[in-house]
Amino acid sequence: MSTSTPRTLFEKVWQQHVVTEPAGEPTILYIDLQLVHEVTSPQAFEGLRLSGRPLRHPERHVATVDHNVPTTSIADRLVIADQIANAQVGALRKNCADFGIELFDVQDADQGIVHMIGPELGLTKPGMTVVCGDSHTSTHGAFGALAFGIGTSEVEHVMATQTLPQSKAKSFLIQVEGGPNGSLPAGVTAKDIILDIIGRIGTDGATGCVIEYSGSAIRALSMEGRMTVCNMSIEAGARAGMIAPDDTTFAYLNGRRYAPKGAAWDQAVAHWRSLATDPGAAYGRELHIDATRLAPSVTWGTSPGMVTSIDSSVPTLDQARSEADQKSFARAYEYMGIRPGTPIQEIKVDAVFLGSCTNGRIEDLRAAAKVVNGYHVAGAVRAMVVPGSQAVKRQAEAEGLDRIFKSAGFEWREPGCSMCLGMNPDILSPGERCASTSNRNFEGRQGRGGRTHLLSPAMAAAAAITGHFTDVRSWNFKS
Amino acid sequence: MQPINILTSIAAPLPLPNIDTDQIIPKQFLKRIERTGYEDFLFYDWRRIQDGPDAGKPDPTFVLNKPEFSGAQILLAERNFGCGSSREHAAWAIAQFGFRAVIAPSFADIFFSNAGKNGIILAALSEAEVQTLIERCTANPKHRITVNLEAQTVSDEQGFQAGFPMDPFRKHCLLNGLDDIGLTLLHEDKLNAYESQRQNAFWLDPKPLNA
Numbered sequence: 001m002s003t004s005t006p007r008t009l010f011e012k013v014w015q016q017h018v019v020t021e022p023a024g025e026p027t028i029l030y031i032d033l034q035l036v037h038e039v040t041s042p043q044a045f046e047g048l049r050l051s052g053r054p055l056r057h058p059e060r061h062v063a064t065v066d067h068n069v070p071t072t073s074i075a076d077r078l079v080i081a082d083q084i085a086n087a088q089v090g091a092l093r094k095n096c097a098d099f100g101i102e103l104f105d106v107q108d109a110d111q112g113i114v115h116m117i118g119p120e121l122g123l124t125k126p127g128m129t130v131v132c133g134d135s136h137t138s139t140h141g142a143f144g145a146l147a148f149g150i151g152t153s154e155v156e157h158v159m160a161t162q163t164l165p166q167s168k169a170k171s172f173l174i175q176v177e178g179g180p181n182g183s184l185p186a187g188v189t190a191k192d193i194i195l196d197i198i199g200r201i202g203t204d205g206a207t208g209c210v211i212e213y214s215g216s217a218i219r220a221l222s223m224e225g226r227m228t229v230c231n232m233s234i235e236a237g238a239r240a241g242m243i244a245p246d247d248t249t250f251a252y253l254n255g256r257r258y259a260p261k262g263a264a265w266d267q268a269v270a271h272w273r274s275l276a277t278d279p280g281a282a283y284g285r286e287l288h289i290d291a292t293r294l295a296p297s298v299t300w301g302t303s304p305g306m307v308t309s310i311d312s313s314v315p316t317l318d319q320a321r322s323e324a325d326q327k328s329f330a331r332a333y334e335y336m337g338i339r340p341g342t343p344i345q346e347i348k349v350d351a352v353f354l355g356s357c358t359n360g361r362i363e364d365l366r367a368a369a370k371v372v373n374g375y376h377v378a379g380a381v382r383a384m385v386v387p388g389s390q391a392v393k394r395q396a397e398a399e400g401l402d403r404i405f406k407s408a409g410f411e412w413r414e415p416g417c418s419m420c421l422g423m424n425p426d427i428l429s430p431g432e433r434c435a436s437t438s439n440r441n442f443e444g445r446q447g448r449g450g451r452t453h454l455l456s457p458a459m460a461a462a463a464a465i466t467g468h469f470t471d472v473r474s475w476n477f478k479s
Numbered sequence: 480m481q482p483i484n485i486l487t488s489i490a491a492p493l494p495l496p497n498i499d500t501d502q503i504i505p506k507q508f509l510k511r512i513e514r515t516g517y518e519d520f521l522f523y524d525w526r527r528i529q530d531g532p533d534a535g536k537p538d539p540t541f542v543l544n545k546p547e548f549s550g551a552q553i554l555l556a557e558r559n560f561g562c563g564s565s566r567e568h569a570a571w572a573i574a575q576f577g578f579r580a581v582i583a584p585s586f587a588d589i590f591f592s593n594a595g596k597n598g599i600i601l602a603a604l605s606e607a608e609v610q611t612l613i614e615r616c617t618a619n620p621k622h623r624i625t626v627n628l629e630a631q632t633v634s635d636e637q638g639f640q641a642g643f644p645m646d647p648f649r650k651h652c653l654l655n656g657l658d659d660i661g662l663t664l665l666h667e668d669k670l671n672a673y674e675s676q677r678q679n680a681f682w683l684d685p686k687p688l689n690a
Contacts, residue, residue, distance in 0.1 A: 151567035
């Protein structure tokens with residue numbers, strides 16, 4: 001291929017990682033970094049042992065514990081009461097020791113959700129390929145990395161070969177244009193952008209595609225916001241989401257532990273700048289979104305695509321786009337205990353969860369604390385904040401955010417995945433309704449029978465205070 | 480991995496779109512460190528009565544609890560089957576329960592990959608074709624479907640015949656029960672060459688020495 005052919009960000013990263021393209025087989029793609037956690041790795045390590053294969057590049061693997069650890073206290077995490085969970089964490093410790101992988105354990109100052117610590121430590125960098133046995137690996141695409149979730153057999157494959165056989169995905173450009181300087185309407189966040197996209201294209205709208213997000217509204221987002229957008233690419237069915245690295249990316253990375261330093265930094269930045277999509281490069285598909293028309297979003301059903309704006313109502317059956325959607329709507333009304341046509345703001349909540357790899361970053365906690373400041377959680381609402389990482393927790397405490405949350409009646413927890421998927425003790429009871437900043441509202445996701453509504457941190461905070469979904473655009477901020 | 484080619488079986492219809500991996504295998508079973516023993520956890524919550532006095536007991540209305548569908552090796556579902564979490568436990572549970580093929584209009588990407596590594600044929604047919612099969616199997620649980628991997632066809636004894644797409648390499652691996660890792664390591668010379676050619680590209684190292 002001529003070097004003058006305009007290429008997309010995805011094509012450039014892809015081509016730089018092609019090990020070989022054997023005839024009649026998928027491309028063998030090099031993987032720069034594999035992130036490891038306790039849940040999807042034990043069978044992969046066991047596979048290596050059974051086959052007698054070494055782990056090829058321990059220095060390209062980093063592990064942490066996040067999915068099943070309790071968030072109540074360090075003591076509860078060091079020895080987990082749930083013996084099966086404890087054994088799983090124990091297996092990770094032994095596996096990391098046996099195979100020479102750096103592990104950020106529960107008591108470590110750098111522990112956190114796997115998709116939080118990669119960026120925080122500067123492990124995730126533009127132009128890399130990043131995988132993890134977790135679908136929200138798409139988060140790392142915010143740096144211009146090609147990052148995607150894989151299954152446990154593939155985790156073992158990467159451990160043994162540092163590669164994956166891959167068929168090249170299609171490219172899908174989603175351009176999001178904001179107001180002046182890419183600004184979003186008041187109260188609208190990165191979470192609302194991605195929920196709107198999923199609502200438009202559906203949960204299989206980007207199957208087989210790598211999405212590249214661009215446009216003034218994306219450029220204006222912080223790295224935290226970009227990670228929120230890329231994180232939920234998988235909820236649109238995409239293999240990955242990517243954003244071209246720019247000055248915002250470099251400012252975030254500069255000085256992080258594993259970012260290059262000195263002259264090497266300048267050399268790296270020069271390389272990273274070359275990754276942006278060339279003018280004139282073609283995408284398989286394009287979608288253009290006018291972000292100035294967006295409003296804060298809330299999901300009403302049991303799929304992230306069942307989403308509407310705070311000022312509207314639960315859609316009726318005749319608003320479903322197909323017969324299959326009608327069937328899903330009917331099932332969702334029943335599961336969610338919700339009537340079609342109900343104004344979203346009339347729906348009361350029992351629980352509020354602030355956290356996850358989608359919205360557990362410092363900017364998310366700041367946005368929520370700003371709403372909470374000076375108020376108290378409504379009546380019987382159970383509200384908790386689970387910072388995404390120890391670094392976020394420390395930063396929030398340094399800023400006094402923990403005091404704002406605690407004095408408002410929120411619980412302030414230790415970092416982990418927590419109620420996003422309820423593998424640890426943080427779960428909903430059957431019938432309990434939760435305003436959650438996480439990424440999935442599937443049946444039983446946060447606990448059997450639990451009812452999840454996805455929304456932004458500020459919107460979740462407002463719901464905690466009033467006890468029902470509330471339009472943050474008309475919030476009376478006391479700070 | 481068990482080789483597979485031609486499969487003839489009754490089929491269990493699960494006529495819903497967007498069946499996610501949280502439904503296929505709920506989170507509480509992801510704490511195990513074993514690769515086997517997931518068959519009893521397949522669709523765990525859907526197989527049980529959720530509330531009332533009989534909560535927790537098998538739900539007789541759920542297709543996998545109906546004796547007439549017992550032994551089905553083919554699962555029929557609507558579009559976007561296997562969306563959500565990357566948990567390979569979903570593919571393990573489906574295979575260990577006894578299914579060797581899933582027929583649906585479309586599959587989510589990660590599940591698609593996981594299924595291939597566990598000897599499960601995923602046959603994507605058109606919406607209309609899948610509906611035909613769902614109707615026939617619902618009306619007559621004894622209705623048998625044949626999935627032919629070599630020919631990439633799905634057929635039945637009432638003249639139904641449809642083709643499905645299949646990547647030739649994936650087909651080759653399924654037909655022969657091949658281990659992907661061993662196949663990649665056949666290219667180890669290329670891998671070594673690639674690694675040595677880019678050894679100065681420190682910006683691609685998670686922990687570069689100049690950090």
